[in-house]
Amino acid sequence: MNLSVLIIAFNRPDLFSKLLAKVVSVNPTQIYISIDGPREDREGERKRVEEVIAIAKQNSLSSKIILKINEKNLGCAEGVSSAISWFFQNEEKGIILEDDCYPNESFFAYCELLLNMYENDNRIGMISGNNFFFSQYSIKESYYFSKYFHIWGWASWRRAWEGYELRTFDKVEIENTVNSIFKSKKERAFWVKQITNAFMGTIDTWDYQWVYMNFRKKRLSIMPKINLISNQGFGEFATHTVESESILSSMAIGELSFPLIHPKKVVAEEFTEYFSRRLMFRLPFFERLFYYSLRHIFNFFSRLGIR
Numbered sequence: 001m002n003l004s005v006l007i008i009a010f011n012r013p014d015l016f017s018k019l020l021a022k023v024v025s026v027n028p029t030q031i032y033i034s035i036d037g038p039r040e041d042r043e044g045e046r047k048r049v050e051e052v053i054a055i056a057k058q059n060s061l062s063s064k065i066i067l068k069i070n071e072k073n074l075g076c077a078e079g080v081s082s083a084i085s086w087f088f089q090n091e092e093k094g095i096i097l098e099d100d101c102y103p104n105e106s107f108f109a110y111c112e113l114l115l116n117m118y119e120n121d122n123r124i125g126m127i128s129g130n131n132f133f134f135s136q137y138s139i140k141e142s143y144y145f146s147k148y149f150h151i152w153g154w155a156s157w158r159r160a161w162e163g164y165e166l167r168t169f170d171k172v173e174i175e176n177t178v179n180s181i182f183k184s185k186k187e188r189a190f191w192v193k194q195i196t197n198a199f200m201g202t203i204d205t206w207d208y209q210w211v212y213m214n215f216r217k218k219r220l221s222i223m224p225k226i227n228l229i230s231n232q233g234f235g236e237f238a239t240h241t242v243e244s245e246s247i248l249s250s251m252a253i254g255e256l257s258f259p260l261i262h263p264k265k266v267v268a269e270e271f272t273e274y275f276s277r278r279l280m281f282r283l284p285f286f287e288r289l290f291y292y293s294l295r296h297i298f299n300f301f302s303r304l305g306i307r
Contacts, residue, residue, distance in 0.1 A: 003112045004030040004094040006087040008080055011038065013051035015232060016099040020059060023097070026108045032090070033060075034068040034083030036075075052099075066090075077198075081166050081206040088158040093119065100233020101153040103129060106256040107228040111155040113260060114143070114222055123266055125160045125219035129153035129229035132275045134247075138225065139272070142260035145220045147181060147268045148276040149211045153229035160219070166209055169199035177216050187277070191215075220268055226254040248279075 005028045009016045023031055033056050038046040053069060060067055068086055070079065084096060093115045097103065107129045118124040130150035178191045191212075198208035214221070230253045 001026050001028050001108055001112055003108070003115065004028055004032065004087075004091045005108075006032040006034065006083065006094060006096045007099060008083050008096070009033060009035045009052050009056070009099040010079075011045050011048040011052065012099055012233065013048060013055060015102075016052050017055050019097060019099055019102055020055065022103065022105075024059070024062075026105065028064070028095075028108075030091070031062075031065045032068070032083075032087050032094075033065060034079075034086065035070065036079040037070040037073040039073045076204045077166060077201065077206045081164065081209070084161060084206075085164065088161045091158065093155070093157040095153075095155045096151075097153055098233075100231055101129075102230045102232050102253075103153050104228045104253040104255055106258070107153060107224075109258065110143075110224060110228065110256050110260070115155055115157065117262075118222070119157060121266070122159070122217075123220060125149065125214040125217070125221055126151075126154050126156040127222045129224065129227075131224050131227040132279045133226075134275075137271075137275070140261060141225065141263045142256060143222050143224045144263060144272045145266055145268050146223050146273060146276060147215075147220060148223075148273070149207075149214055149221045150223065150276070151207050151210070152231045160214075164210065164213055165199075166206065167199055167201065169196070169212075171196060173216070174199075174212065177212070181215055220266065223272075224256055226256060227251055228253055228256060 005023050007016070007019060007023060020031075020033075035049065035052055035056060038049040040046075056065070056067055056069075059065055068083065073079070074082065080098070087094060087096065095108065095111050111127055111129070114127050118127075124145075126149060128146075128150045130152050132150075174195050175192055178188050178195070182188050182191065194203070195208045195212045197203045198205050199212075230251050231248060
């Protein structure tokens with residue numbers, strides 16, 4: 001594979017070891033590994049982080065692996081965003097995987113092909129490996145465009161990440177940007193609150209800032225027709241995904257077929273957007289009923305070979 005991969009690791013040696021083995025198996029150009037330092041108030045965490053470092057160093061005998069080890073804990077926001085910035089200082093494009101995100105092998109070829117295809121298309125901000133159809137819907141094309149940005153296994157370019165800011169923000173600009181994209185008052189309120197809190201550091205995260213950057217630049221993401229990433233990190237040692245019984249925990253992954261079938265237009269369709277909205281928000285009954293009916297009608301005609 002003519003592409004580099006960044007692995008962002010922390011305190012889960014079992015998940016890190018499994019992911020690293022998968023990444024090594026696809027033979028990327030370079031493997032970057034960023035490991036955050038332990039939190040001193042967490043019992044046993046230093047030992048787990050040291051195990052992660054030992055696994056990385058054991059494999060770093062290969063010239064393909066470059067390590068970045070934080071002596072102190074930077075936290076989710078600074079730790080992850082600084083790792084991504086480090087990666088794009090060295091690479092024009094590549095794949096980003098946190099240690100709990102386990103990919104299907106076809107994810108790598110999918111990312112490589114689309115990173116090359118959309119490299120100079122400023123309408124596209126990133127390529128996601130996530131799909132939340134839960135086998136309830138299928139599309140003819142291999143992927144679709146979305147205004148939502150799911151980051152459990154993704155790929156992007158230096159040109160898209162350039163200008164990322166962790167803390168600087170303008171509340172009026174956030175409100176105007178969000179209001180120009182979303183129709184629902186509930187959704188507008190959600191995004192304004194979460195983006196503002198992330199910029200202020202009220203929540204320790206980096207991703208809402210990245211999402212907002214793409215909102216502001218009117219960019220779309222790419223998502224595959226089937227799920228290519230299983231988040232296996234839900235539970236005790238997770239920072240945010242602590243609900244081990246969540247339907248999103250260890251989602252099934254599938255194999256994407258090649259050659260890819262490309263969409264004819266670079267546009268986010270309302271129906272595919274519904275599945276991200278349904279995942280994130282409690283939608284009104286009649287809206288859910290409408291899309292439920294529409295989905296079954298579509299699937300009926302699809303079985304008859306009518307699209």
